[in-house]
Structure formats: structure tokens, C-alpha cells
Amino acid sequence: MNAVLAMPKQSVKDSLTVRDKFAAVRKELGDSLIERTEEIDLLLTSLIAGEHLLLVGPPGCGKSLLIDSLMRWTHGSKFSCLLNRFSMPEELLGMYSLSELKLDKFVRITTNKLPESQYVFLDEIFRASPAILNVLLKLLHEKVFDKGDGIARRVPLEICLGAANDWPSGDEAKSLGALVDRFMLRKSVLPISSAAGRQKLLWNNQPPEFSTSLSGHELIAARLDAQGLVWSKEAKQALESILDELARQGVKPSDRRQFKSVSIVQAYAWLNGAEEVQPEHLEILTHVLWVDHEEASKVRSVIMQIAAPVGMKVSGLIGETEQILSSVNTKDLGATATAASKLAEIQKSLKAMKEHPKALAAIAYVKEKITELRLKSLDSI
Ligand SMILES: Nc1ncnc2c1ncn2[C@@H]1O[C@H](COP(=O)(O)OP(=O)(O)OP(=O)(O)O)[C@@H](O)[C@H]1O
Ligand SMILES: [Mg+2]
Incomplete structure (x- = not known):
């Protein structure tokens, strides 16, 4: 056993x-x-x-x-x-x-x-x-x-x-x-x-239940462990390029914000199970490096272009999936079949990026949606 x-x-x-x-x-x-x-x-x-x-x-x-x-x-x-x-x-x-x-x-x-x-x-x-x-x-x-x-x-x-x-x-x-x-x-x-999100909210909304809890000692251990993560050369370069590009575009986060970014990225990398900070972990800085909240989308696109092109593609494909799901009429068998084949195409594109942890989660998500779609169209027969 x-x-x-x-x-x-x-x-x-x-x-x-x-x-x-x-x-x-x-x-x-x-x-x-x-x-x-x-x-x-x-x-x-x-x-x-x-x-x-x-x-x-x-x-x-x-x-x-x-x-x-x-x-x-x-x-x-x-x-x-x-x-x-x-x-x-x-x-x-x-x-x-x-x-x-x-x-x-x-x-x-x-x-x-x-x-x-x-x-x-x-x-x-x-x-x-x-x-x-x-x-x-x-x-x-x-x-x-x-x-x-x-x-x-x-x-x-x-x-x-x-x-x-x-x-x-x-x-x-x-x-x-x-x-x-x-x-x-x-x-x-x-x-x-999303339509699927609304469905869950209305008919299947459960408050979270936890199988664990976190003690004060464990929090300290997590923090120390995260602070020990080493930055890869690529991630360091990516952070410097992001700050340069933001300054060029007129976004100037304070020195304190820039400095604290280092440990925030380490924390996010640790949460993602990484052993070393990689450029994709800089994605978390989309919520750190802006000064005025109206600059947030500008900061996001600079970070995504420099540090996380795969993450950005995955988010785009998930957005497409949501759009297909929200517009399909599952009582129309032809339309449902077309939607399912579009989702299968999206799944194929995601599989090409399967090294990326976000892509793995997205593949599982799209697979689930394809199954749901097929079951719904069967129900409507
Ligand atoms: N994204 C979500 N997922 C699951 N349940 C949700 C979600 N959004 C809202 N709800 C449901 O709506 C309830 C109200 O949400 P909540 O009180 O957390 O909103 P809030 O953003 O704090 O609002 P307020 O600004 O008025 O304080 C939740 O207890 C939950 O049942
Ligand atoms: Mg509230």
C-alpha cells in the first residue's frame, strides 16, 4: 500500500x-x-x-x-x-x-x-x-x-x-x-x-473549507525559505529591463517599491514551487510597480512583454475560451460542436506551451469545459 x-x-x-x-x-x-x-x-x-x-x-x-x-x-x-x-x-x-x-x-x-x-x-x-x-x-x-x-x-x-x-x-x-x-x-x-462563473455562483457556491491551517512558526519558515530563493540571471536582467522601460514610459515607482519587489517576487516564486526565481515570476509586479492605479494596465503590458510572454498567451487563450463558452447556445447541436472544436484548437495551442505551469492548469481547465459542453449538448437531445 x-x-x-x-x-x-x-x-x-x-x-x-x-x-x-x-x-x-x-x-x-x-x-x-x-x-x-x-x-x-x-x-x-x-x-x-x-x-x-x-x-x-x-x-x-x-x-x-x-x-x-x-x-x-x-x-x-x-x-x-x-x-x-x-x-x-x-x-x-x-x-x-x-x-x-x-x-x-x-x-x-x-x-x-x-x-x-x-x-x-x-x-x-x-x-x-x-x-x-x-x-x-x-x-x-x-x-x-x-x-x-x-x-x-x-x-x-x-x-x-x-x-x-x-x-x-x-x-x-x-x-x-x-x-x-x-x-x-x-x-x-x-x-x-464568465457565464460559467455565474452558473457556479448561482447554483454551486460553497464557502472554502480548509484541510490545513498555518501556525506562526510555519509562516516564519515560509518567509525564510522564500527569502533564500536565488534569482536567475535572466530574471535579474528582466527586472532591470522592466524598470528601465517603465521609467522610459514615465512610470517611476519609488525606490522602496523597487527594492521590495525583490522579496515579493521571491515570495511568488516560492508559492509556485520554484527553486529559483525565473522571469515569469515577475508577473506579480503588475500589482506592485505602478504609482497611480490608472497606470496598472501599462505596467502589466510592459512586464508581460519582457518577462512573461507565455503567461500572457495563456491568459489570452483563457479569455478566448470564456468568450466562446459565454456565447454558445448548447441547445443548438451544430453551434455546440463548432464551439467544442474551437476549444480543442485552444487546447492544442496550450499543449505547445505545456512547460509553463500556467499552461498546465489552463489545459486541465479547457479539457473540463470541453467535457461539460459535450454533456450539455447530450442533455439537450
Ligand atoms: N468571486 C466569488 N466567488 C464566490 N462567491 C462570491 C464571489 N463574489 C461574491 N460572492 C458571494 O457574495 C458574497 C458577498 O461577497 P463579499 O461580502 O465578500 O463582497 P465584498 O466585495 O466584500 O463586498 P463589500 O464591498 O460590500 O464589502 C460572498 O459571501 C459570496 O457568497
Ligand atoms: Mg466586504
Whole structure:
């Protein structure tokens, strides 16, 4: 009998490496959340890199579901808060101690509040008042907090996950610019776009269930392991070319953003099971290197052209697949057969790129869709 199958359940779990655990949660989140592959990768990469993540998208597109799910997977102290214009600093930082007030001192009781939490979720973060903003800017960046006794203590914050419905614009963009910059990874989240995705949302939507969980020690192990990944010569050259090309096109990420890109790419490569950083892993920088969110698509195309042409082709072919699936009438046998043969062509093109991990996943996806299409046309007979 297979040795792993013969083990009792608990020891199979214990024998999983930290990387196996990340692979398991990545798959479990991907199986449950619809069209959120990129967001899941971003979330896990942020956690491994120890950098904050901001998700901006319309109401009900799964931001909280994704973030809450990650919080559930990790062990440690957590803090979540839905901000509004009237939120007081006390809600995040704790009340002032009455006994200290009697001594004319303003000292906060931070128990169970943001300054004592490892995993923080700030929803509607752009609604933070100036008083909250001031504290957040320092706490998120320097990871220190002075509760009022004049001592700036280190906070245990591992990651702050922010969410909002819209990117700030106009005057707000200026006042919130520094806050947006505290988030090394940022992404616009779009509603579900494919017909297949909508079908799953309506009729087969299950919240994610996890077969593993992540301890604090495992998180540290993951981070150390990721930081140990060596950059290949090609990946180094690709990063330098991307930064040069972006500067030529007028996109100038701060020195801090450029520097932090190195460990973010290592984290993404580690998540992908790599032993060395390769150019294709630079794809994650599409969410790091822009300054204004309107530059995001420009940054994406520069990165894709220089670092990940295969990844870009795969994404294009998946887009084509979605389009074919959303326009086919499965009650029309002729149209269904044509759609299936178009998908078979796409599958052939993907097979030519099968060395690429994204292409492998895409091949499996298209194969599944071809089978579904055939079954549906059989049903309609
Ligand atoms: N991509 C998705 N995959 C699976 N379920 C989804 C997805 N998007 C939305 N849902 C469903 O819609 C519910 C609402 O989503 P959620 O509360 O996470 O949205 P949100 O983006 O946080 O919205 P808001 O901006 O209003 O806070 C989820 O709990 C889930 O049931
Ligand atoms: Mg929400």
C-alpha cells in the first residue's frame, strides 16, 4: 500500500511541508472562489512576503470572503474593523485607561485591538478619519505604536489587508496617497464575468473549507525559505529591463517599491514551487510597480512583454475560451460542436506551451469545459 495512504490522518497532515500547506490552501480557495485566482495568489504572496495588500472593487465581489477566509486559515491574533467617516481611533486602538486618566496620563488599553494583532483586516479603509490615518501611516510602515506612555513599541502585525469600493480620486487621492503607498500589493477586483462563473455562483457556491491551517512558526519558515530563493540571471536582467522601460514610459515607482519587489517576487516564486526565481515570476509586479492605479494596465503590458510572454498567451487563450463558452447556445447541436472544436484548437495551442505551469492548469481547465459542453449538448437531445 502507498506509505502516505497507510498513515493515520493526523500524521499525514503533520508530514506536509509548509509549501504543501500553501499549495493546499491555494487550491481550496481556488476551488471555492470564482474567478479569483489572481487575488488568491496576491493574498498568499503578500502573506509570504510580509507586505500589506489592498483590494478595491464594487460591493459584493468577494473581497471580504477572500480576506476572511485567509484570516480563518492562519493561527494568531486577529483584528477586523469596518471603517466609516465617524469611526473613532478608540475602535482601532483601544480606549484610554481610566486609572491612567486619573493620573493625568493618556494611555490606551490596546488588548484585542489593532496594536496587538498579527492579522488585520480594515474594510472601507479610505473612510478613515485624519486622526486614524495618522496612526495607520506610522503603524503600517514602521510597525511601531506608542499607546500614550511615550514608548514606541514594536507591534506584532504580520499583514494588513485593506478593502474599499473605489480608488480615491481628486483631493481625496492626494490625502490618501500615502496610505495607498503603504500597501505594496494593490489590485482592482472585478465582478464575475464568465457565464460559467455565474452558473457556479448561482447554483454551486460553497464557502472554502480548509484541510490545513498555518501556525506562526510555519509562516516564519515560509518567509525564510522564500527569502533564500536565488534569482536567475535572466530574471535579474528582466527586472532591470522592466524598470528601465517603465521609467522610459514615465512610470517611476519609488525606490522602496523597487527594492521590495525583490522579496515579493521571491515570495511568488516560492508559492509556485520554484527553486529559483525565473522571469515569469515577475508577473506579480503588475500589482506592485505602478504609482497611480490608472497606470496598472501599462505596467502589466510592459512586464508581460519582457518577462512573461507565455503567461500572457495563456491568459489570452483563457479569455478566448470564456468568450466562446459565454456565447454558445448548447441547445443548438451544430453551434455546440463548432464551439467544442474551437476549444480543442485552444487546447492544442496550450499543449505547445505545456512547460509553463500556467499552461498546465489552463489545459486541465479547457479539457473540463470541453467535457461539460459535450454533456450539455447530450442533455439537450
Ligand atoms: N468571486 C466569488 N466567488 C464566490 N462567491 C462570491 C464571489 N463574489 C461574491 N460572492 C458571494 O457574495 C458574497 C458577498 O461577497 P463579499 O461580502 O465578500 O463582497 P465584498 O466585495 O466584500 O463586498 P463589500 O464591498 O460590500 O464589502 C460572498 O459571501 C459570496 O457568497
Ligand atoms: Mg466586504
